[in-house]
Amino acid sequence: MTERGSAADQMLGGFADKLVSLTDEVLFADVWARPDLAARDRSLITIAALVAGGNTEQLPFHLNLGAQNGLTEKEMVEAITHLAFYTGWPRAMSAIASAKGTFHSDESAEGEPK
Structure with a gap:
């Protein structure tokens, strides 16, 4: 995450905010962070x-x-x-x-x- 937001936010923020949210909060903050x-x-x-x-x-x-x-x-x-x-x-x-x-x-x- 940068000051300007995530890559998804920079690419789609303001246009597809839900997709940005799912990308940042579910895909990268949850799925990619799983320990197994x-x-x-x-x-x-x-x-x-x-x-x-x-x-x-x-x-x-x-x-x-x-x-x-x-x-x-x-x-x-x-x-x-x-x-x-x-x-x-x-x-x-x-x-x-x-x-x-x-x-x-x-x-x-x-x-x-x-």
Whole structure:
């Protein structure tokens, strides 16, 4: 949470306040805080679910959260690579492009500096 509010509040506050409230108070303050699964594991599961569902719009936030929760870039890339065989090549390629953009925003898709 920042002075300006959560990421959900910054994105949707004033437009979808109930969704912001559920995101902040139920999803992140309750579900993510449950003690029986480490935040690192929750991040890995969430990243896998987003890749499997083709939901790359939410991926950068969760890749960064995964890094905060102890996942390495290599681990996240390896998970996405592994998922290519289970979720489909196009979903994995879209996800890996999102990951590259998240972790290496100073490079273009062709590997040339921006």
